[in-house]
Amino acid sequence: MRLSARSNRALLVIRAAIAGMALLCALLYATPASAASLAISVQLADGKPLADAVVTVQPVGRKLPAPTPISAAMDQMNRMFVPEVLVVPVGSAVSFPNSDSVSHQIYSFSPARRFQLPLYRGKPYPPVVFDHTGIIILGCNIHDWMIAYIDVTDAPFYGTTDAQGAWSAQLPAGHYRITVWHPRMREQTSTLVRELAIGSGDRATLTLQLTKPLRPAPMEGESY
Amino acid sequence: MRAATTLLFLIASALLGATVARGADWELDLDLRAVSSDAATSVLDGGYGPTRFSERQSGLQLGRLRLALNVPLGEVWKLHLDASAWDHSYRNPMGLTEAYLQFRPYPRNHLRLRVKAGGFYAPVSLENGAGGWTSPYTLSYSALSSWLAEEVRTVGLEAKVDWLGTRSDLPFDISAIGGVFGWNEVAGAALAGGGFILDDRQTPLFDRVGRFESDGARIEPFREIDGRAGYYGGLALEAPGRFVLTALRYDNRANPAAVDALEHVIAWHTTFNSVAARLEYGAGWTVIAQWLSGQTAIAPRGSDLDWPFDARYLLLSKRVGSRQRLSVRYDRFRVESRNVEPDGEQSGHGWTVAYMFNPGKSWSLTLEGLRVTSNSYIWGEEQSHPGPVTDTQVQLAVRYALGSAGY
Numbered sequence: 001m002r003l004s005a006r007s008n009r010a011l012l013v014i015r016a017a018i019a020g021m022a023l024l025c026a027l028l029y030a031t032p033a034s035a036a037s038l039a040i041s042v043q044l045a046d047g048k049p050l051a052d053a054v055v056t057v058q059p060v061g062r063k064l065p066a067p068t069p070i071s072a073a074m075d076q077m078n079r080m081f082v083p084e085v086l087v088v089p090v091g092s093a094v095s096f097p098n099s100d101s102v103s104h105q106i107y108s109f110s111p112a113r114r115f116q117l118p119l120y121r122g123k124p125y126p127p128v129v130f131d132h133t134g135i136i137i138l139g140c141n142i143h144d145w146m147i148a149y150i151d152v153t154d155a156p157f158y159g160t161t162d163a164q165g166a167w168s169a170q171l172p173a174g175h176y177r178i179t180v181w182h183p184r185m186r187e188q189t190s191t192l193v194r195e196l197a198i199g200s201g202d203r204a205t206l207t208l209q210l211t212k213p214l215r216p217a218p219m220e221g222e223s224y
Numbered sequence: 225m226r227a228a229t230t231l232l233f234l235i236a237s238a239l240l241g242a243t244v245a246r247g248a249d250w251e252l253d254l255d256l257r258a259v260s261s262d263a264a265t266s267v268l269d270g271g272y273g274p275t276r277f278s279e280r281q282s283g284l285q286l287g288r289l290r291l292a293l294n295v296p297l298g299e300v301w302k303l304h305l306d307a308s309a310w311d312h313s314y315r316n317p318m319g320l321t322e323a324y325l326q327f328r329p330y331p332r333n334h335l336r337l338r339v340k341a342g343g344f345y346a347p348v349s350l351e352n353g354a355g356g357w358t359s360p361y362t363l364s365y366s367a368l369s370s371w372l373a374e375e376v377r378t379v380g381l382e383a384k385v386d387w388l389g390t391r392s393d394l395p396f397d398i399s400a401i402g403g404v405f406g407w408n409e410v411a412g413a414a415l416a417g418g419g420f421i422l423d424d425r426q427t428p429l430f431d432r433v434g435r436f437e438s439d440g441a442r443i444e445p446f447r448e449i450d451g452r453a454g455y456y457g458g459l460a461l462e463a464p465g466r467f468v469l470t471a472l473r474y475d476n477r478a479n480p481a482a483v484d485a486l487e488h489v490i491a492w493h494t495t496f497n498s499v500a501a502r503l504e505y506g507a508g509w510t511v512i513a514q515w516l517s518g519q520t521a522i523a524p525r526g527s528d529l530d531w532p533f534d535a536r537y538l539l540l541s542k543r544v545g546s547r548q549r550l551s552v553r554y555d556r557f558r559v560e561s562r563n564v565e566p567d568g569e570q571s572g573h574g575w576t577v578a579y580m581f582n583p584g585k586s587w588s589l590t591l592e593g594l595r596v597t598s599n600s601y602i603w604g605e606e607q608s609h610p611g612p613v614t615d616t617q618v619q620l621a622v623r624y625a626l627g628s629a630g631y
Contacts, residue, residue, distance in 0.1 A: 102249065103296075107330045109391075116330050118299045137391050141300075141330055145464035147390065215395055216466050216506065 036202040039168040042161050042180055043209040049165025050210065053182045054087045056155035060175040060195060064156040066090070071127065073097060074138065074148060076104050081138060081148030083160075084217070085183060090154045093127035105141040112136050112152060135183075147218050149183045173200040186212040249294040251355060251627035255287030257363075263596075263615035267418035268374065268425060268434060269313060274572065274596045275617040276364065276423040286311065287363070287621050288424075289318070290356050300329050304344075306356055310425045319428020321357065322377075336386040343379045343429040346403055346456050348372055348472055350500045350512050351539060351553075357426060361510070361541045361551040362578040363592045363621055367420040368498075368516045368535035368557070374423070374433055375414045375445035376474075376494075380405030380453070390463060399460040401472075407448045409478035412494035412520025414443045416531040419570030419600050420557035449491040450482035458498075468502045480521050480529075494520040496533075508543030533559040549580040557598075572598025572612065590621040 038057065042050045067089035075082045077099045088094060098104045098121050106117040112134025117125050119142075130136065130152040140146035157169045180192040187210060198204045257277075265271025265278045277285060288308055295303040306322040324342030345357055349369040354360040357373070365373060382403035389397050407430075414434035427433040432442040458472030478491035496518025503511045514537055521530035534557070541551035558571040574596040582588045599612040 105299075105330075109330075109332055109334070119296055139331065139388075139391070141328055144336075147464075216463070218390075218464055218466075 034173040034200045035170060036173045036198045036200060036204060037168060037170050038157075038176070038178075038196075038198060039166065039203070039205045040161070040178065040180070041205070041207045042165045042167075042182075043207065045210050045213055047209070049161070049163065050182060050214075051161055051163050051165060052083060052085045053161045053165070053167075053180050053185075054085060054151045054153075055159055055161065055167045056087070056151075056153050056179045056181075057157035057169065057171065058155045058177045058179075060177050062174065064172075066154055067156050067158065069093070071095070074150065075099055076106075076140070076146070079140075079143050079146060080218075081146055083148070085149050085151070085160060087151040087153060087158050087160055088130060089158065090133050090152050091129065091131060092152070093129045094150060095123065095127040096125065097123040103142060104146075106138060107141055108136050108138050110134065110136045145218050151181065155179075171198070173198055173202065178206060180208050182214065184215040184217065185210055186215060249627070251290070251292045251625060253288065253290040253292075253356070253623060253625045255289070255621055255623040257285045257287040257622075258620040259283060259285050259617065260619075261615070261617040263617055266423065267414075267421050268423060272418075272600065273615060274419070274421045274574070274598050275594060275615055276421075276425065277617055277619070287619075287623070288356075291318070292356060292627075297325075300327060302326050302328065308356065308426065308428070313425075313433075314428055314431045316428070316431075319431050321426045321428055323429065331386075331388060331391075334388045334391055336388055338384045338386075340378075340382045341380075343377055344382070345372065346376065346378050346382070346472070346474065347384075347401060347458070347460075347470070348376075348474070348498050348500075348516070350468060350470065350502045350514055351537075358424070361512075361539060361549065361580075362553060362576050363590055363619055364422045364424050364576055364594050364617075366514070366535070366537040366539070366553060366576075367422055367555045367574065368514065368537065370421055370423045371415055371535070373426040374421075375408075375411045375427060375443070377408060377427075377429060377446065378403050378405040378456075379407040379429065379446065396461045396463040396467070399462060400458075401460065402455070402457045404453045404455050405476075406451075406453050407446045408454060408476050409449045409482075409491040410443060410445045410447045410489060411476055412492035412531070414445065415533060415559060416492075416520055416561070417443065419559045419598070420533070420535055420572075422555065422574050422576065422594060422596055444489070447484070447489060449484050449489065450479040452477050452479060454478070466504055468500075470498070470500045472498045474498070474518070480523050490522050492520050492522055494518065510539070510541040510543075512539040512541075513537070528562055530562050531559055532562065533557075547582045549578075551578045551580075552576070555596075570598065570600035572596060574598075586625050588621075588623045588625075590623070591619070592621070593618050 040055055042053045044050050069089050069091035071093050072088050073095045075097050096106050103119045103121050105119045112132045113130050113136050133152050133154050136150040138148045159167045161167045175197045178194045259277045260282045261277045263275040263278050264273035266273045290308045293305045307318045307320050309318045322344045324340045324344045327339040351359045384401040387398045430446045432444045434443040454476035456474040460470040462468045475495045478493045480493045482491040498516040500514035517534035519530050519532040523529035537553055537555045539553040543549050553576040555574040560569040576594045578592040580590045594617045597612050597614040
């Protein structure tokens with residue numbers, strides 16, 4: 001059937017109307033009336049900000065969609081892992097590029113993911129996929145002082161604090177369990193867990209302060 | 225032994241070509257010195273001086289020429305060869321100071337194993353942590369490290385097991401280390417004959433060292449005379465790059481009654497204990513304290529033919545930015561001669577101050593002043609010093625390093 005020019009115009013108007021409604025729905029969905037925000041600040045015992053602390057936020061009493069796996073990188077620069085701490089959703093793929101001129105030999109014997117990357121320079125291996133939640137401790141079999149951590153999480157909201165010790169997220173109103181973790185903190189992890197009910201439109205803030213100083217960061221040094 | 229050394233050197237040269245071709249790790253260092261000294265000829269060169277360079281050697285000198293290779297053999301084995309040239313005092317222009325095979329399996333369940341076989345340093349010194357067993361703090365080694373460089377080396381097997389507490393909730397790793405060795409049964413002879421000095425030469429494996437004997441021969445520390453293996457064992461607590469605490473017992477188990485009749489060489493029974501600590505603070509500070517005490521004997525205990533000795537040092541170092549380092553070390557040392565007719569003792573102390581500057585990746589400059597005050601029983605034979613003598617040595621070292629060290 002051939003449509004007239006007038007019919008074509010009508011069809012275009014209908015399509016535009018449908019597209020407009022879809023856009024409106026998407027906008028409404030993206031910023032639902034029940035949306036809220038959460039801002040977390042993590043401080044050291046002396047009140048200074050703690051950067052690179054892992055924050056995970058789990059809903060309590062209900063389920064939210066699992067976070068989408070991502071691609072991330074754990075670099076090796078000047079015989080150190082960069083970053084020291086990485087948090088990724090379960091199922092994510094992490095590559096281990098070696099930016100040094102010397103060879104590295106990366107391993108993990110953590111139950112959540114055991115693997116070994118034989119001596120290499122550059123980026124010869126495909127990324128390692130992390131299918132189970134947990135903390136993976138990384139080491140280098142050549143440079144014994146090198147150590148880093150990957151936190152594999154199923155929390156729908158996650159991240160690490162910035163240089164100001166801050167992390168924030170937009171999330172639906174509800175009841176949440178917030179966990180803060182750093183590999184060199186001396187506190188029990190359970191002492192840095194908080195539960196919070198966040199109401200619709202709330203701008204919730206939470207400040208957590210460690211009570212003990214961090215353990216010292218690893219430094220380059222020939223092993224005894 | 226000369227044939228063995230030459231053979232090892234030829235193997236090292238052949239491996240260099242293969243290593244470079246394979247793109248494995250190697251390092252070539254050239255260290256030149258401008259020296260000003262008022263000391264007597266060094267003990268290592270047949271004199272009585274406690275420093276490396278004498279007054280006659282003031283001027284330009286070769287500090288060290290070093291070639292090191294790390295050849296991976298499969299995934300968890302590697303071959304390490306370290307060859308150096310210092311001066312004409314050794315048999316070959318270049319000699320191997322260390323040559324060993326290392327087994328480095330991946331750690332499992334918080335346990336890490338390291339096994340070495342060949343010729344290498346026992347893990348005693350906490351200051352000689354840089355490549356080629358150099359000190360990252362000063363040019364001259366402490367008195368106790370200088371002695372180890374002079375005549376103590378493991379020719380044998382060493383195993384180290386680390387329990388990786390830092391991979392769980394402990395702030396440190398715990399290590400147990402043990403070695404068995406042979407071919408070091410004349411260790412102690414140079415110390416008894418010349419006392420402690422502050423030097424940075426390392427006797428190549430199976431080479432000779434020290435004061436000239438009356439017949440012109442020099443001491444050959446790397447000899448096996450009685451066929452009995454020696455051992456060492458120790459423990460360490462370590463937070464990598466933060467602190468290390470170590471304790472080690474060494475005994476070469478040489479039978480002091482044993483004699484190599486053909487070559488007229490006797491065995492020296494040498495034992496010592498060492499305790500040491502190295503602490504590092506975040507602002508670039510390093511403190512090392514080490515104490516080593518033992519004795520060497522050429523007759524069974526109680527026969528009054530032994531030389532008890534002890535040496536200790538305290539080192540303080542500060543890294544300034546990423547390119548500069550300032551270090552100060554205080555040494556004390558003593559060797560007592562308990563012969564049938566006691567000769568007295570060699571004793572003294574030394575101050576070392578060093579400033580290091582690394583203008584680039586390949587270059588480094590070090591200015592070091594060393595002042596040693598000592599007296600010695602051996603002086604009585606040919607010199608008539610009334611008391612302690614102070615020797616001063618100032619060196620400016622210019623070092624250029626090439627290669628991809630690190631593996």
